[in-house]
Amino acid sequence: MIRICRPLGMAIALLLCAPAALAALAEDGDAPRDREIFGWLEWVAVGERGVRLKAKLDTGATTSSMTAENIEYFERDGDKWVRFDVRDEDLEGVEIFEAPLARHVRIRRHGGKTQRRPVVKLGLCVGDVYRERQFSLIDRSGFNYPVLVGRNYMRDYVLVDSAVIYTREPSCENVRQQDGGASASDPEPDVDDLEEE
Numbered sequence: 001m002i003r004i005c006r007p008l009g010m011a012i013a014l015l016l017c018a019p020a021a022l023a024a025l026a027e028d029g030d031a032p033r034d035r036e037i038f039g040w041l042e043w044v045a046v047g048e049r050g051v052r053l054k055a056k057l058d059t060g061a062t063t064s065s066m067t068a069e070n071i072e073y074f075e076r077d078g079d080k081w082v083r084f085d086v087r088d089e090d091l092e093g094v095e096i097f098e099a100p101l102a103r104h105v106r107i108r109r110h111g112g113k114t115q116r117r118p119v120v121k122l123g124l125c126v127g128d129v130y131r132e133r134q135f136s137l138i139d140r141s142g143f144n145y146p147v148l149v150g151r152n153y154m155r156d157y158v159l160v161d162s163a164v165i166y167t168r169e170p171s172c173e174n175v176r177q178q179d180g181g182a183s184a185s186d187p188e189p190d191v192d193d194l195e196e197e
Contacts, residue, residue, distance in 0.1 A: 035159045036129050038167055044147055045125040045170035051088045051095050052170065053146045055126070057160045061150035063105060063119065064133060067140035069094075071118065073101070082118050084137055087146070097122075105136050124149070125172035129157050 044055040068084035080101040085094045099120035106114045117136040124131060126149065133153045140146050
């Protein structure tokens with residue numbers, strides 16, 4: 001009787017199961033795709049006007065976060081909306097954004113305190129990757145970077161190389177064709193999640 005060491009046996013089992021797992025993924029339409037590699041810091045373009053901001057690509061963050069000042073809630077056609085200001089680093093001006101309120105999220109800060117933040121869905125361009133995803137809104141003027149790009153944006157599209165920064169400028173064209181659409185990883189509206197930042 002031949003005895004195979006445990007790590008080698010596990011490796012063989014994984015290799016034998018991998019083709020079946022990949023085939024199952026392909027049947028569901030979620031086949032692995034090529035991912036773009038970016039630095040841990042990148043310039044991004046936000047919203048329809050393409051406001052250019054510095055962003056940290058943070059694989060430890062679940063939901064993306066964006067700086068927002070003067071946050072106001074209002075109603076439009078019976079729905080809750082949010083209006084907020086974003087400082088454009090290129091123009092040294094302020095852009096006003098309006099978006100439907102998707103939900104609220106509770107964020108646990110490093111000191112243990114929690115903050116309740118509004119969440120809206122925005123379009124974001126990193127390099128040539130455009131996706132519409134949920135962003136929590138908070139005044140990030142006390143943070144180093146006005147945008148934090150979380151896993152909800154990067155999943156299946158972006159890999160982060162921690163050795164490089166600012167690999168390319170945002171250049172998204174035909175943005176609707178690039179976006180993967182709604183994702184099961186985006187939480188349902190009106191969920192009060194607890195995330196850490």
